[in-house]
Amino acid sequence: MPGWIEKIVGDLGDKKRYLAYRERVKRLPDGYRDAAKALERxxxxxxxxxxxxxxxTMLEDLADLLEQSAADGAPLRDVVGADPADFAETFMANYDGGSWVRKERARLAESIDRAEREQEAGS
Known part of the structure; x- marks a missing residue:
């Protein structure tokens, strides 16, 4: 009978995994913890x-990366680089799933392709 509960509150397994991830982030050293929170946002x-x-899964992998980097004593900038947004975009690209940004990029490309076809048909 857990089907109806999950329909209302979402996948309970995912929620437990997310809460476990948050606990892992709390245990990171200060700089890494702050970076994890910013990257998560x-x-x-x-x-x-x-x-x-x-x-x-993506957040758990981020925690893995940050935990290992902290354990190795790696400077935070060695992990995220000079451009944290570029790091986050590259990190995200390794995971499937849509986001509003990805959907809008695909929508824009499709619209331009369609406009180009219409222009070529009208020529």
């Missing part, structure tokens, strides 16, 4: 919003 807004499992 960016990924939550621009990442795979139509796939909860994909989003949680």
């Amino acid at each position: 960016y990924l939550m807004n621009l990442g795979p919003t139509d796939d909860g499992k994909g989003l949680v």
